[in-house]
Amino acid sequence: MYKYLSYVLTISMLLSTTSTPEPCTHDTMGSITWDKDDGWAGEPYWKDAVFYQVYPSSFKDSNGDGWGDLPGLISKIDYLHELGVDVIWVSPIFESPQKDMGYDVSDYQKIYEPYGSIQDVDNLLREAHRRDMKVILDLVVNHTSQEHEWFKESRSSKSNPKRDWYIWKPARYDSNGVRHPPTNWRGYFAGPTWTWDELTQEYYLHLYAPDQPDLNWENEECRNAIYENTMLFWLDRGVDGFRIDTVNKYSKKGYTDAPITDPTSPHQSAPEMWCNGPRIHEFIHEMNRKVLAPYGAVSVGELSNTPHPHQVIPYVSAAAQELDMVFEFSVIRLGTGNILGPKYIYQPFPLSKLKSLTEKWQTFVAGTDAWTTVFIENHDNARAVSRFGDTSTEEMWKRSAKTIALWQITLTGTLFLYQGQEIGMTNMPASWGIEEYKDVESSGFYAEAVDSGDTERVRKTLHGLSHLARDHSRIPFQWDGSANAGFTSAGAEPWMRVHDEYRSINVARQRDDPDSILSFYKEVLKLRKQHREVLVFGTFELLDPDNEAVFAYVKEDSKRPGKKAVVVLNMSKDQQMGPDIVSILDGEMPQLLISTNSEGSLKLSNGRPVLRAWEGRVYVNY
Numbered sequence: 001m002y003k004y005l006s007y008v009l010t011i012s013m014l015l016s017t018t019s020t021p022e023p024c025t026h027d028t029m030g031s032i033t034w035d036k037d038d039g040w041a042g043e044p045y046w047k048d049a050v051f052y053q054v055y056p057s058s059f060k061d062s063n064g065d066g067w068g069d070l071p072g073l074i075s076k077i078d079y080l081h082e083l084g085v086d087v088i089w090v091s092p093i094f095e096s097p098q099k100d101m102g103y104d105v106s107d108y109q110k111i112y113e114p115y116g117s118i119q120d121v122d123n124l125l126r127e128a129h130r131r132d133m134k135v136i137l138d139l140v141v142n143h144t145s146q147e148h149e150w151f152k153e154s155r156s157s158k159s160n161p162k163r164d165w166y167i168w169k170p171a172r173y174d175s176n177g178v179r180h181p182p183t184n185w186r187g188y189f190a191g192p193t194w195t196w197d198e199l200t201q202e203y204y205l206h207l208y209a210p211d212q213p214d215l216n217w218e219n220e221e222c223r224n225a226i227y228e229n230t231m232l233f234w235l236d237r238g239v240d241g242f243r244i245d246t247v248n249k250y251s252k253k254g255y256t257d258a259p260i261t262d263p264t265s266p267h268q269s270a271p272e273m274w275c276n277g278p279r280i281h282e283f284i285h286e287m288n289r290k291v292l293a294p295y296g297a298v299s300v301g302e303l304s305n306t307p308h309p310h311q312v313i314p315y316v317s318a319a320a321q322e323l324d325m326v327f328e329f330s331v332i333r334l335g336t337g338n339i340l341g342p343k344y345i346y347q348p349f350p351l352s353k354l355k356s357l358t359e360k361w362q363t364f365v366a367g368t369d370a371w372t373t374v375f376i377e378n379h380d381n382a383r384a385v386s387r388f389g390d391t392s393t394e395e396m397w398k399r400s401a402k403t404i405a406l407w408q409i410t411l412t413g414t415l416f417l418y419q420g421q422e423i424g425m426t427n428m429p430a431s432w433g434i435e436e437y438k439d440v441e442s443s444g445f446y447a448e449a450v451d452s453g454d455t456e457r458v459r460k461t462l463h464g465l466s467h468l469a470r471d472h473s474r475i476p477f478q479w480d481g482s483a484n485a486g487f488t489s490a491g492a493e494p495w496m497r498v499h500d501e502y503r504s505i506n507v508a509r510q511r512d513d514p515d516s517i518l519s520f521y522k523e524v525l526k527l528r529k530q531h532r533e534v535l536v537f538g539t540f541e542l543l544d545p546d547n548e549a550v551f552a553y554v555k556e557d558s559k560r561p562g563k564k565a566v567v568v569l570n571m572s573k574d575q576q577m578g579p580d581i582v583s584i585l586d587g588e589m590p591q592l593l594i595s596t597n598s599e600g601s602l603k604l605s606n607g608r609p610v611l612r613a614w615e616g617r618v619y620v621n622y
């Protein structure tokens with residue numbers, strides 16, 4: 001067992017004479033216990049709930065077509081329940097040509113047939129609700145698929161009533177009469193953001209692929225149709241809320257050229273032209289007023305390119321009545337270049353950078369009515385243990401995956417896990433070729449590098465993709481050591497290649513192993529709730545910011561000052577001395593709540609923990 005409740009000194013030392021009388025009592029063991037009500041009972045469920053993102057095409061395939069589906073997900077709901085999941089976030093399952101894995105919706109009220117049917121969604125909701133779990137869907141309404149009826153009508157003629165539901169602009173012509181797009185903007189998948197429509201002789205805007213035309217949120221009729229068709233329809237069926245895709249991109253700031261920042265490209269990075277635009281808060285507040293609030297639907301927005309806390313607070317301040325919380329990407333994007341430029345030219349970063357960014361996004365809600373999220377994996381990013389841990393040996397892989405888990409579960413905000421994170425799934429092997437990378441973004445950046453004719457750029461892009469590509473988190477979930485990792489039937493051809501290591505990294509191997517990553521996640525998810533007053537709701541204070549091996553911080557219950565946890569994480573392969581726990585806890589002797597290591601001495605040396613490679617610990621003073 002790795003959980004230790006060891007008392008170093010008598011209780012009398014825990015209650016220093018200066019401590020104000022606390023609503024606490026002593027149990028027979030002499031340890032301090034606090035009143036049942038930890039002071040946070042009145043908070044909404046979604047603050048200390050554990051959310052789990054399912055990428056449905058890769059989670060579990062029930063019918064042997066090599067593509068995950070809803071019956072497969074339903075068959076694994078008890079696995080999620082046992083893990084400690086409260087809310088399941090399902091990435092898009094709607095009708096779609098799958099140009100961007102369903103983030104290109106052609107019918108919001110129809111299920112993409114390989115995933116199953118609307119009846120399967122009803123079954124998922126029933127099975128989740130029966131277990132007191134909830135389900136949120138992925139709302140993609142910055143754009144539709146070009147196969148959506150709305151776009152088909154819009155592009156049919158300039159006079160069509162839905163013409164203005166999308167963003168159409170005339171061409172520009174140079175002095176030689178050559179036609180050019182309305183602006184020089186670069187899209188997220190390395191191409192232009194405009195595509196010419198021969199029939200109506202105009203360009204349409206798409207921040208992503210040409211298959212994903214942007215909806216015109218300036219058009220009120222279009223907005224109301226979005227609310228009705230894509231949100232109310234599902235809320236009326238019992239869905240509990242939404243993860244809202246590209247939530248800050250609906251209000252564009254105009255259509256002028258961006259400054260030339262990449263002279264080698266005809267397309268220029270211009271996120272400032274569409275992120276956090278002039279009407280964005282009006283739109284999101286309207287969405288809340290008309291849809292989310294009346295249903296008590298939980299909302300989490302995907303907020304990219306918003307690096308300043310003062311920009312984020314207006315989205316998640318409770319008084320603003322916009323969103324419950326957002327994903328801010330500074331931490332998870334470490335290692336990437338500008339996402340609208342050399343995103344896949346790997347940029348090494350020091351631990352101190354990860355620590356300072358964690359501090360920034362842990363402290364920005366202090367003293368506000370805002371809330372935040374905690375996450376380190378999703379379907380747009382590579383595996384955490386490969387990016388922030390150590391996969392050099394099996395022992396370091398296991399230790400670092402657990403220490404990453406301890407980092408995540410001790411942070412303030414709503415915790416989001418991504419499928420496979422709980423068993424330490426790793427990036428695709430570096431030996432795999434570009435043909436294994438199926439994602440439209442990977443293909444776009446790779447093609448751009450090849451088209452540049454610069455072999456060094458191609459090499460660097462392949463290297464960057466091997467570390468950072470979205471594909472790494474999208475390969476089939478590893479359930480067991482049978483063929484295809486138990487994701488699909490033995491004879492089936494999975495839509496993406498199964499990891500070579502599936503026999504050693506899978507649920508079946510870890511489920512009954514008390515020392516496994518999976519068992520550790522189950523344990524610490526419980527611990528997070530048992531100590532939510534410091535772990536979920538606590539304030540954050542970074543210690544020793546310049547230390548490039550040990551990540552240490554203090555969490556404190558803001559309703560009971562002095563009630564603290566100290567988290568010490570050795571993020572290196574060498575033994576490290578941690579900080580003086582005793583002095584950090586104001587002379588109160590610490591109790592070890594948990595360590596990631598299951599053997600050896602855990603004594604303090606002059607108040608300081610001796611941390612083995614990739615060992616994490618949490619101490620408390622209560």
Ligand code: TEU
Nearest residue numbers: 100103140188208245246304339380441
């Ligand atoms: O991603 C939006 C976003 O922030 C993009 O920048 C994304 O991170 C992508 O990797 C570009 O760098 C959302 C979805 O999460 C993503 O899967 C979709 O491809 C995208 O929107 C379009 O719907």
